[in-house]
Amino acid sequence: MGGIWYGKQLFLALLGVVVAERAAQQSPKFKTSKIQVANAIEALACWLALKQSDSDPRLRGREKLAGKQAKDFAFSLACKPGFYLTQPMRMQTVQPLLALGFVSAAAERFNLFSSTADGRNFVDAACNGYKPYKHDVVTHLTGWALGDHIDVESKELSDALSPLVAMPVLASQLLQERLQQGNTPDAERRRNAFAWIKIMKPGQDANALASGLIGTNHWHDIEVGAVFLALHDLAISALDAVEVGMGFECSIQDGTKKAATQLQNLKTAAQNFLDYEHTDRKDAVEFCNACVADPKTALQSLVRRDDTVLRLEGEKIKRGPAFLGKLIQASIDNLKTTGDTPVPPSLSHRFRNMYRLNLDLNSQIHEWLQARNQNDGGQNEQE
Secondary structure, eight states: TTOSSSHHHHHHHHHHHHHHHHHHHHOTOOOOOOHHHHHHHHHHHHHHHHHTTOOOOOOOOOOHTTTOGGGOOOOHHHTTTTTSSSSSSSGGGGGHHHHTEEEEOSOOOOGOOOOOOHHHHHHHHHHHHHHGGGOHHHHHOOOOOOOOOOOOOHHHHHHHHHHTSSOOOHHHHHHHHHHHHSHHHHHHHHHHHHHHHHHTTTTSSSHHHHHTSOOOHHHHHHHHHHHHHHHHHHHHHHHHHHHTOOOOOEEEHHHHTTHHHHHHHHHHHHHHHHHTOOOSSSHHHHHHHHHOHHHHHHHHHHHHHHSSSSEEEEEEEEEOTTOOOOOOOHHHHHHOSSSTSSSSSTTTTHHHHHHHHHHHHHOOHHHHHHHHHHHTTTTOOOO
């Protein structure tokens, strides 16, 4: 399920697909893409919810939406690039929507999605009981998308869309059913992982609970994935060490000296990955082989792969288009902190997200977030 950790992330993205389809059916002149419609709906949902809370991690675009009024949410404005975030929550829903059977498409491209009957049933269940301006939610938002009105300030609409308001019980039940259905190997793994997550409790040995639920091959892949995740973080730290304080350029030799400790840690982790002899991912093996080479070769490989913050030109490392020269606070879009769930901290954040999703589907996420915020003093807020 990737970055999905509460149900309304899926609902809002899927609602965008359904509204775009409905608008195109009603007006042949409607040419706005499904991405634009979904982004506009997500922006509206977060703007409405930010009136109730400006610190909940389920909300995005705090700075981008600040100061906006209802008149600014004419669809012709809200759908434009730059109105909302360049990386909305919608981007995390592409694979999950396909995997759950809520959409169909020939490729993993959001604009190619077509809602399925199961997807439309999920949207209907999530909208059940809400009648903004005496219309059902999809009808009201379709009129908004077609430019018929800009009636967006409604408690009914806010409650239907707000990430802070739990989905109706039926919608949560439907999503849980989809998470546990399917006959493919991936569906079986997801079902087993979800069953494992559901029985996890603080203070228990989560690894022991996996016995009998997670197959040997699956568990091996989970362990290898955890090692590669650590490897990724170490690679970023090596690049960060070079970037911080760098002028317009530096030599590979100087960069290697700046990141000596990080490159050694990376080499150790890469060898750990190779020791698993997990050859299914040739790209990962190739990356690790570069990391266990001499420090100069390893750094050249990292910079060449990055090519965004840092660029490699011959023996020189130069600034890329995303260069900052300083560290910035890491995004916690996926709430990647490890100590707030019973999931083993070495595992991928996807398992922690699945744990939080289970809380959300059982109407426990709000209380969990409150307790978490009290424990960390509010340090895990996000933009």
